[in-house]
Amino acid sequence: MxxxxxxxxxxxxxxxxxxxxxxxxxxxxxxxxxxxNGDEQVEVSTPTGGGDGLKSEAPPRTGRGSGIEAWLAFAEQHDVGTDSDMTRDDVIAACEAAGVIEPDQPKE
Structure with missing residues (x-):
């Protein structure tokens, strides 16, 4: 099994x-x-960056789980181009520019 x-x-x-x-x-x-256990049939929706598929939830922007590794994995899942010179904030900005996530709104 x-x-x-x-x-x-x-x-x-x-x-x-x-x-x-x-x-x-x-x-x-x-x-x-x-x-x-592998014996059951499981319907799985593959996360995608568009169409009718489910999008995976974006990592938090601050705090636990907000590191560059998490953002790079998220960007890759959504076909957002990244390179090795990018910082975490650069990856977040690229995701915003690609329309994968909403731009961060400043708190009032």
């Missing part, structure tokens, strides 16, 4: 999906609710 993810999850900013082989050390960190 093999376990299979029922949806996409991010661990340390790295996305894992139903068709991915998840390393044992990573699998230990994913809750039981995210797995199926």
């Amino acid at each position: 093999t376990r299979q993810l029922i949806a996409y999850v991010h661990v340390d900013g790295v996305p894992y999906g139903p068709d991915d082989k998840v390393p044992a050390k990573i699998a230990e960190r994913i809750g039981a609710h995210a797995w199926t």
Whole structure:
């Protein structure tokens, strides 16, 4: 019996999906609710940057989980071009420019 993810999850900013082989050390960190035993048919929506597919949620802009790795993985999922010279803020700006996320609104 093999376990299979029922949806996409991010661990340390790295996305894992139903068709991915998840390393044992990573699998230990994913809750039981995210797995199926592989015998059941699972309907999975692949995150995409447009169309009728589901978009994965953007990482937070500040605080835990807001690092450049998370933003690079998010940008890659949504086909937003990045390069090695970009900072986290550059990646966020590129996602905004591509229309993948809304521009950050200053708090009043």
